Amino acid sequence: MSGRPLDVLEASLNETVTVELKDGTAAVGILSGYDQHMNVVLDAPGEVEESEALGDLTVDSVEDTTIIRGDNVVSITV
Amino acid sequence: MSGRPLDVLEASLNETVTVELKDGTAAVGILSGYDQHMNVVLDAPGEVEESEALGDLTVDSVEDTTIIRGDNVVSITV
Amino acid sequence: MSGRPLDVLEASLNETVTVELKDGTAAVGILSGYDQHMNVVLDAPGEVEESEALGDLTVDSVEDTTIIRGDNVVSITV
Amino acid sequence: MSGRPLDVLEASLNETVTVELKDGTAAVGILSGYDQHMNVVLDAPGEVEESEALGDLTVDSVEDTTIIRGDNVVSITV
Amino acid sequence: MSGRPLDVLEASLNETVTVELKDGTAAVGILSGYDQHMNVVLDAPGEVEESEALGDLTVDSVEDTTIIRGDNVVSITV
Amino acid sequence: MSGRPLDVLEASLNETVTVELKDGTAAVGILSGYDQHMNVVLDAPGEVEESEALGDLTVDSVEDTTIIRGDNVVSITV
Amino acid sequence: MSGRPLDVLEASLNETVTVELKDGTAAVGILSGYDQHMNVVLDAPGEVEESEALGDLTVDSVEDTTIIRGDNVVSITV
Structure with missing residues (x-):
């Protein structure tokens, strides 16, 4: 899974x-x-996961299809 | 409803x-x-919906045709 | 009044x-x-309107022809 | 004095x-x-005007030729 | 290891x-x-290192493949 | 000394x-x-001037040749 | 050492x-x-210099080869 960001x-x-x-x-x-x-x-996962913590962050699943504008992104973990 | 953002x-x-x-x-x-x-x-919805909460956000319907400049956008949920 | 922003x-x-x-x-x-x-x-309206409230915003009419630089704009309601 | 911003x-x-x-x-x-x-x-006006208020802003005349970089500009009133 | 940044x-x-x-x-x-x-x-190092301090910063190893968007980057030490 | 900024x-x-x-x-x-x-x-002036005030700003002469990145500039007075 | 920034x-x-x-x-x-x-x-200087003050700034030598992204730069003194 190495390679250029895109x-x-x-x-x-x-x-x-x-x-x-x-x-x-x-x-x-x-x-x-x-x-x-x-x-x-981002599309909603088939099964809504509970909020979970990512370090100090609270991570919520999206509930509907959501477009996130790139200039707000710090990182994407795959 | 998958595909590229645009x-x-x-x-x-x-x-x-x-x-x-x-x-x-x-x-x-x-x-x-x-x-x-x-x-x-964004155009006003035919029927003005009441404010509703989206997580911690208060979401209001627009009342008139409104242009939102893209660099203010965090996300668009469809 | 639908269509692309411009x-x-x-x-x-x-x-x-x-x-x-x-x-x-x-x-x-x-x-x-x-x-x-x-x-x-923006040109001044023929008749100077009083300040009016737009949600939490106070909206003032411009008094002289005013150029607003686009990167300051959140939205334009028409 | 209508027309495109430039x-x-x-x-x-x-x-x-x-x-x-x-x-x-x-x-x-x-x-x-x-x-x-x-x-x-901006060049200095021939006659230095006193500071005057523009709403909540204090407006001062420039005293020497001054280049203002565009990305600092909110508006230009003409 | 000198040369242009890229x-x-x-x-x-x-x-x-x-x-x-x-x-x-x-x-x-x-x-x-x-x-x-x-x-x-960034890929996770083979062996997860403990958090270590970099000056005033706490540095954590990534745990999964992570894309970091360039406009968040201050520096990259190699 | 009129003309375009550059x-x-x-x-x-x-x-x-x-x-x-x-x-x-x-x-x-x-x-x-x-x-x-x-x-x-900016190069250092031949004779180091004392700090002087420019309105609320304290203005210091540069002591060595200094490159200032343009996106930090508000204005240049000539 | 005069000339264009680059x-x-x-x-x-x-x-x-x-x-x-x-x-x-x-x-x-x-x-x-x-x-x-x-x-x-920036490469580390051959001999690590102690922190020194630059006006109000504390200046530290880099210890390893470091890429600094340009949009964080205010000035470069040469």
Whole structure:
């Protein structure tokens, strides 16, 4: 799963990813799309997971298809 | 409703979407337009919905056609 | 009045619009020009309206022709 | 004095303008130049005006030729 | 290991690097990819190292493959 | 000394200028170079001037050749 | 050592420079590379110098080769 950042996103399509945002929140969902700005589309996981902690972050699953604008993204863990 | 971010917006035209902004507010409306910067145009829903909570956010329906400049957008839920 | 964001601005020329800014203020005026960066030109309305509230915002009419640089704009309500 | 934002600046050359900045200050001077980024050049007015208030802002005349970088500009009133 | 910034990243592929972020955190991992925006991909080190201090920063190893968006990066130590 | 912003910088080469920065500081030096991003190079004045006040700002002369990145610049007074 | 900003960086390769960052810190090292975004590469000086004060800043030598992303840079003193 090595490679350039967008290659890693391509390889992670339809998998669950965690997106950490600049506002201190994080969202987990199934990566269903992305573009070159690192705008991403997350779909709700089939089974809503409970909130879980990621270090100091509380991570919530998205409940509906959500587009996250890339300039808010700190990191994407795949 | 998977695909690249702008494809998701295209597929959501004339549907109700929720736009979360960097200032901590959120707006709901009917998506009537967008462009490649993720600038979006929201029209008022036919029936003004009451404010509802989205997690910690208060979400208000737009009352008139509103252009939101893309660089304020955190996420768009469709 | 649907369409892409700049189409909506084009259709709103010579009409009164409300521009909400990132500094928490808002200005109302007659839209007399714009460009692709969403820089806008507001002219004073013929009749100076009193300040009115827009949610938590105080909205003042511009008193002279004012260019607002686009990167300050949160939204434009038409 | 309607038109696109840069047309308004062109029409305002050699006239007194007020530039409001993101740091909450404002400067008044004679517009002697500008470019497409809305960088502007202000010359000192022939007669130094006293500070005057613009809403909550204190507006001071520039005392020497001053280049203001466009990304600091909130608005330019002509 | 001198050269232009992206040459240094190229020479550091598959080596352990420390990425300092604008939010005051830092992450250590094996550099498995990067692009011209300084977006980087870090893989978990084979052996999870304990948190260690880097000046005032606490540096944690990434536990899964992580894409860090370049505009959050302050520095990368190789 | 009127003209477009970069023309004013060109005309000010080898002259003493004052650069006001977004962090609330200001620097004075001899303008020895610039580019289209308004990155500037200041050389130390031949004679180190004492700190002087510019409104609320304390202005210090640079002591060595200093490159200031343009996106920190609020204004350049020539 | 006059000239355009990138010419000054070119002339300063393999020399000790001080980089002041937006987070209020500064780093000193040997400039071993740069690019057009003012991303820079600093190598550790042969002899680690003690921290020294630069005005209000504490300046530390880098201990390993460090890439600093240009958008964090306030100034580079050569």
